[in-house]
Amino acid sequence: MSSQSATSSVIRSAVLGAAGYSGAELCVLLARNPHFALCHAYASAGRQPESFSSLYPRHKGQLDLLVQPWTDAEIENIRGKVDVAFLALPHEASEEVAPKLMAAGIVVVDLSGAFRLKDPDLYPKYYGYAHQHPELINEAVYSLMEWLDQPLPQLISVPGCYVTAASLALLPLVKAGLLTDDNIPVISATSGVSGAGRKAALSTSFCEVGLNAYGFFKHRHRPEIEQNLGRKVVFTPHLGNFKRGILATSVVTLKAGVTVEQVKAAFEQAYHGKPLVRLLTTSPNVADVAGTPYCDIFWQIDGEQVVVVSALDNLLKGAAAQAMQAANVKFGKPETAGLLGGGVCHE
Template sequence: MLSTDKTSSSLVRSIVLGAAGYSGAELAVILARNPYFQLVGAYASAGRAAEPFSALYPRYKQQLDIMVQPWTDELVAGLTGKVEVAFLALPHEASEAVTPLLLAQGIDVVDLSGAFRLKQSALYPQYYGYQHQHPELLAEAVYSLMEWQTEPLPRLISVPGCYPTACSLALLPLIKAGLVADGCIPVINATSGVSGAGRKAALNTSFCEVGLNAYGFFKHRHRPEIEQNLGRKVVFTPHLGNFKRGILATSVVTLKTGVTPEQVTAAFHQAYAGKPLVRLVSHSPNVADVAGTPYCDIHWQQDGEQLVVVSAIDNLLKGAAAQAMQAANVRFGKPETAGLFAGVAHE
């Protein structure tokens, strides 16, 4: 039984907004099994009736039966002193609207949406389709790509997107080591399973309708996030694949003249030494190997100045809920991987 009834005063009392969706549900399960956190509330949109979590996700019957309640902003005042951190698995505009209310009540926010990822508010109308109403919070939020996290984590944490996580983890070791040719524009092709589109039914993401197709040419909202992370322009083309969960990203770069395979290998090993959730593998990754895990698997192949890096993650875990938990663990001084492995002590 995944327990939400943990009574120790040292536990971090937590709620999930958006617990009916895929990423929010993963978070609820992770929090319930994290020995350092207590899940004290789970919420869905205001129009829904209250129902047990296990009614939404029957595989958790007799494991996690917390009630998922409809959320209204009027509930915020009643959380003061009862909740330390709120995880938001909400649409971007909804996250942006509720975050100031939670912060004002002394509640930390770990946001899984794109509401606070981009530092330039002017990019939101172009890539997210709305005008950012709280640009002051963009400067306050810290972007938590955890393997490259150097700043102390504040009260507002912005969790990276799924595509940017896979792509950035693949390319940052090379860029930070100065191995990529000046002027090189990385070319990234990445394929996601249908769960990346969320749980709400739509014809174009129906499993019976999806084959394999590219979309979002040059205008996908994750492109400026990847460029912000890498510090350079990219050509990013996402694809939708006929599988449930996972992302496979193939990134191609031109190296500086004379860069050796030994230098490339050293860059990856130095970057991820002691990073428990990145696995450098000797074969091209498979989404089947990371589905249901918090890992990012990375492999590379070099031919002269050309380098191909392949990375694979579970879009709902390393690309969302697991990275949110990883950040919250660090924020509250807990073991980084607490709660991320069912029945296995990796802390």
């Protein structure tokens, strides 16, 4: 994995979107990472200044930083005072503010989908708007961290939560050349309600949600998964009646003659020395990854069919923890700094 050297000084950071679930998780991770200082936290422009602990009372007395409304005027206030800005914003908002922060010499770690897809023509279909900065798509490096193969630049694009679960599950088999060339993986994944964000909506109210599928053939994470795997997929997301976590079940077909030993070796070789992926001997449970930075993976084979089950916390390994992992690597710090041990916002 690539890394970039940094000075021994603490990395000064800001979080935009700190009032939302993923942004709040980032604030907690940064506050407990000894290599980073959380200097600024921002929410949307229309909000009143409010302490982080009033937004998330379980952190009272531990993290009382003032969360202030963001305006572009803040860029001049943080120029030269912030090394990295984490964007836990809507896609179009990230796309607008990222180049302004970069012009101020600030590293940008973007948790939105604004720079994930390498083909800008896909944005109108899957994100509902035309991309205004296609040149930045080419500059951004996509930070699926266990498969990172290049240095991280000034603009880092963090993968989607469903995408991380599916890609970590299937890339070992794809990269090892064990799947049939015409195989189309079938991926069914269920997320907890926190994946929809903190804004209240009847369709994602905990009391209203049972278990339902949505986004058939058109979910914005589908082209991102296809980009990672280099092949078409059938991806069906589901919304489940639990707070946080994703469980993804992926079904693929092996080439004739591929053995159990080859499948096992593919996973073990892919994730040897990767501390945030755990290979299990029993099927994973979202309860065991909720509040952790891990992705748990389990597989079963029957003839030429393989079922791979992966589980992760959508707010952590699927968002904030992977962003923290990327920033650690970018600035030459230990990859898991700030990620292991301690509490989280919404256990």
